[in-house]
Amino acid sequence: MISHKIVPNISVDCVVFGFDFEKLNVLLVERELKDEKNGEILISDHTLAGYHIFEDEDLDSAASRILKGLTGLDNIFLEQFGAYGQLDRVSAPRDKLWFEHINKGFADRIITVGYLALIDNTKVTLRLKDRNVSWFPVSMVSEMELAFDHKFLFYEALQALQRKVKVEPIAFELLPDYFTLSQLQKLYEALLGTSFDKRNFRKKVAQMHYVIPLKKKQQGVAHKPAQYYLFSREVYEKTRKGRISFII
Amino acid sequence: MISHKIVPNISVDCVVFGFDFEKLNVLLVERELKDEKNGEILISDHTLAGYHIFEDEDLDSAASRILKGLTGLDNIFLEQFGAYGQLDRVSAPRDKLWFEHINKGFADRIITVGYLALIDNTKVTLRLKDRNVSWFPVSMVSEMELAFDHKFLFYEALQALQRKVKVEPIAFELLPDYFTLSQLQKLYEALLGTSFDKRNFRKKVAQMHYVIPLKKKQQGVAHKPAQYYLFSREVYEKTRKGRISFII
DNA sequence: CAAGGTTCGTGTACTTAATACACAAAGTTA
DNA sequence: TAACTTTGTGTATTAAGTACACGAACCTTG
Structure with missing residues (x-):
């Protein structure tokens, strides 16, 4: 396996939407951190699909790679909805904890490029079973705990989607x-x-x-x-x- | 004067539009590089207004700072139109030359966040005189030489502007x-x-x-x-x- | 196999917006 | 005061938006 060099201060987050013929859903990844000694659960919440980019790939490729990893699918509809570089992205206590344990050595001044992804639910349902990734109704996100500024990013993506859908025929990406x-x-x-x-x-x-x-x-x-x-x-x-x- | 620490691999480029009651114009910065010994002109072209971000500012602030520096104006209409991270952004010979002379030590893997700026021409005309910054008709850009991928960025911004102008009342930002x-x-x-x-x-x-x-x-x-x-x-x-x- | 349940597929009348098109009025200049 | 230039206005036609109800097709159940 080739090991890629990571760009430590640039990441890509994907807000992946799906439609089950009833409601709009979003793909979220479970995040859990246990105390190494007593097994106590220190963090348990969800994040968007995202990761740092590699030195040898551009932004779009990074987003595609991340989605391929989660869904097994190529050729997913992908579009940027913004770049975010707030200084306080990692401010909540649980996010600091996460950084201390998992992201040791990464810059804490990170620029994130947000990608909106639309996928045909019927093509992907099977592949997700064995991962800690699942669909959540968009209406449920307001009550969930999301890592970092991911709740904000989610709503940015949702707004972008609602704007675009009125002007371009991208909704069809969500249908079979x-x-x-x-x-x-x-x-x-x-x-x-x-x-x-x-x-x-x-x-x-x-x-x-x-x-x-x-x-x-x-x-x-x-x-x-x-x-x-x-x-x-x-x-x-x-x-x-x-x-x-x-x-x- | 406070010296800020630069984030070496992240920059912001501003595509600044103005309207002179006749046509649409864009603000470009002259770029010139002379041989230190014989004074021969090695590079002479134009760039968008842009610079690296500082460690202690977010993306929007960086764009505002850059525009303030060029125009003297605060509160300019500013909106992202995309983030760009192609691997070959610095490929033309004159751009490589520029990097060798001016940007020594900077990463060559740079992510640029593009900002679209709209300004009221009547408020800024005077301030530009003493700088190597000037207005160019949008129609002229196709025939000009721009640094790096700035011509591409310019057209991305122009497209974004044309899209938005049909849907939001942002054109007024260009009028007195x-x-x-x-x-x-x-x-x-x-x-x-x-x-x-x-x-x-x-x-x-x-x-x-x-x-x-x-x-x-x-x-x-x-x-x-x-x-x-x-x-x-x-x-x-x-x-x-x-x-x-x-x-x- | 008939009745009930469910979603599909259709038409008309009215209001609102889009398009095509020409000329008199108000100010300045010579 | 005549010539010049740009402003400001109306009507007729076509296209799109909105409000609204019911029979037809297929499956299930008794």
Whole structure:
């Protein structure tokens, strides 16, 4: 195994979102520190997926590497949402403790680059079982304890996601290759925290020519089966409107 | 004078935009390196405004400090547009030369955080005279030589600006406290590279209740004087529409 | 195999915003 | 006072946003 040299004062944190057809979830890593002698649990909370970058990789590669490690997936949708360099990132007592035990020798003046990742839940569920990584409903994060400034980073990512989703077709990254319109609607409702009228929603989708109906229908559901649709990035790129509306 | 300790592998670059009522401009710093013996000019090009961060400041403060140094202004509109950590940032021969002479001892693996700055041209013009800093039309940048990856960073910033300007009322940061509607229209046209119909433009502006007409009119112009308007952030915050339109 | 349960898929009327387009009014200068 | 320049305004048409209800298709249960 090749050992890479770490850049001690630069790290990447990934806020990984997933959608289970009901609600939006985020991937968090369990953090636990036990006293070496008596086994007493000193720290038990969660962190975002993140690590230092290596000397020989750029920021995007570092984020990809981290995600590959957690999910086994390549080609995950990844986008920066900000860089953070506050001086007090490691201020809580449990974070200081963690630094003393685990991150010995690392700089405590760290710049973190935040990455927003969107993944198709159906492709990854199996792989996570054997790790201390799991999905948490986005609505639950406010009540959780997260390490360092990770709760802040999480909300920054969530805001960025809500902003982008209105302007770019990135929500589809959270859905499987084909999906029903009800699933799409539920996704937008979960993302934006609103609800839409079904007929109006579908009228809008009908204008998005890059959402294409398939021949396929749902099977084995105890109700009228829904038609499956597909997102086509090619059609999107070709037909995107240059509409300029600077009214806000 | 207090001497600050520099973080050798982290820097901040500012892409500073200004508007002269005709076109969009960017602030660039002249870079020159002469041979110590014969005075031959080894490097002569331009860079963005940027520098390493200090150990005891965060990213935003570093960007503010750099801008204060160049323009004399506080409270400039500042927003991150990305963090860049490519391995080949210093690849051109003249950049290597610069590193050998000027940045001796600095890491060559640098992470740069890009900041987009918007400034009111009318407040700063005087202060720049005595420095090797000047405005260049945005349209001219493609033909210029910029240091390191600064041309790339510039276009990243320009794209971010064009994206944001459609969604947030940040264009007003480029105008003086009061302005005419024609100036506002020219600004949007310069920013987005389009042209608008005057009547339709004004109809749109009429919907933006945060653009407020003043009693004041233009004076001493050789034509019908225009009315001045004001941008009110308070009104904007109160009346912003929560319109959710995810069609793209 | 009929009835009940559940989600799917659709249309119309009304309001609001986007677009295309031309000319008189107010001030300055010669 | 005539010429010049930029300001400021209205209407008709098309496109998009919003509010709202019910029969159709499939499965399950009795």
